[in-house]
Amino acid sequence: MKLSARNQLKGKIININQGAVNSIVSIDIGGGNIITATISCAAVEELGLKAGSDAYAVIKATNVMVGIDE
Numbered sequence: 001m002k003l004s005a006r007n008q009l010k011g012k013i014i015n016i017n018q019g020a021v022n023s024i025v026s027i028d029i030g031g032g033n034i035i036t037a038t039i040s041c042a043a044v045e046e047l048g049l050k051a052g053s054d055a056y057a058v059i060k061a062t063n064v065m066v067g068i069d070e
Helices: 041-047
Strands: 007-018 022-030 033-040 054-059
Touching (some): 007 033
Antiparallel strands (some): 007 022
């Protein structure tokens, strides 16, 4: 798989919370970090996603916000 996105984080799916239309997929990328993504239920099915499977969190954004605690 080759993608133009530079932020490709490999991990393991730890949970899929399936809703009526969308699912929330949680990927453990190590170091105590978990990334969640909301994708369609159709995409979950087409990709064959299951808890325990390896997957990539691919992040492509034109804007990134930065915040700090006051």
